[in-house]
Amino acid sequence: MRTDFPLVVIRGAGDLASGIALRLHRAGFPVIHTEIEHPLAVRRTVAFAQAVFDGVCRVEEATGRRCELAEAAAVVAAGEIAVVVDPAGETLRRLQPPVVIDAIMAKRNIGTRRDDAQFVVALGPGFTAGVDCHAIIETARGHNLGRVIWQGSAAPDTGEPGELPGIGRRASRVLRSPTAGHVIGRYAIGDRIAAGVELAVTQDAKGSEHTIVAPFDGVLRGLIHPSVSVHAGMKIGDLDPRADVTACFTVSDKSLAIGGGALEAILMWLADNRPQSQRNVKQI
Numbered sequence: 001m002r003t004d005f006p007l008v009v010i011r012g013a014g015d016l017a018s019g020i021a022l023r024l025h026r027a028g029f030p031v032i033h034t035e036i037e038h039p040l041a042v043r044r045t046v047a048f049a050q051a052v053f054d055g056v057c058r059v060e061e062a063t064g065r066r067c068e069l070a071e072a073a074a075v076v077a078a079g080e081i082a083v084v085v086d087p088a089g090e091t092l093r094r095l096q097p098p099v100v101i102d103a104i105m106a107k108r109n110i111g112t113r114r115d116d117a118q119f120v121v122a123l124g125p126g127f128t129a130g131v132d133c134h135a136i137i138e139t140a141r142g143h144n145l146g147r148v149i150w151q152g153s154a155a156p157d158t159g160e161p162g163e164l165p166g167i168g169r170r171a172s173r174v175l176r177s178p179t180a181g182h183v184i185g186r187y188a189i190g191d192r193i194a195a196g197v198e199l200a201v202t203q204d205a206k207g208s209e210h211t212i213v214a215p216f217d218g219v220l221r222g223l224i225h226p227s228v229s230v231h232a233g234m235k236i237g238d239l240d241p242r243a244d245v246t247a248c249f250t251v252s253d254k255s256l257a258i259g260g261g262a263l264e265a266i267l268m269w270l271a272d273n274r275p276q277s278q279r280n281v282k283q284i
Contacts, residue, residue: 001030001079002029008030008266009117012035014043018064023259040224042224050064063081069086089111097117099120100117105124112132119266121136124139124154129153135265141254146258146260148261173221175212175236177233182203182230183230183237186200189221190219196213197214216241218242
């Protein structure tokens with residue numbers, strides 16, 4: 001960790017947020033994630049949110065450790081990524097970090113303000129650069145994925161998951177819960193699944209089980225933690241038609257692209273080498 005780099009607090013610790021954390025961590029930035037008590041992450045094998053459940057986790061070579069806010073500095077100093085359960089935002093109030101990244105991916109702004117830090121970055125739709133944040137990272141797949149937006153907004157949410165090779169629009173790779181309750185997996189992330197197999201069930205409040213069937217052959221790339229309460233229609237899993245099991249345990253191309261965009265934005269802010277018309281933050 002470089003002592004001359006500013007602390008970065010990332011709101012959320014799902015797979016996209018974790019791709020950002022991994023790239024910043026590798027570059028030497030101290031990183032703290034904040035999360036809710038029961039994170040909604042689906043791709044848990046590549047999400048630092050898993051530390052909330054297990055206490056400690058690894059995403060590729062980096063270690064994430066759940067800790068209290070008072071312990072976060074020591075965790076970061078030890079070369080790890082701190083994960084603090086903090087839905088109320090106490091981390092921002094107490095630490096006043098120079099950089100904050102909203103990576104919750106709610107597709108709308110649920111509380112981030114441009115004055116939360118000297119430099120505020122947001123992911124995807126729901127924000128306007130120069131209004132509620134200083135920069136936005138494009139999250140929509142395509143030509144602009146990972147691009148830093150200094151003025152305006154990201155592409156609007158289509159409500160549709162990105163296509164993967166092998167299925168196109170014939171069937172969704174996203175698995176959704178048929179009812180409210182808790183999801184109980186019949187398979188583990190990384191397992192190969194045959195079409196028509198019962199890969200999980202949602203158990204409702206009465207104890208009844210509602211089947212979730214694999215729509216095609218694939219590898220189970222993600223499944224929500226069984227302690228999380230879900231509602232009908234909620235995303236609870238991800239089935240990948242590609243045969244590469246190792247992809248379940250490494251950060252995706254999309255996450256790395258977005259992480260690269262966040263790293264670029266922070267370094268540009270630090271260097272203040274943007275065009276004069278885009279310099280809308282106070283120089284360090």
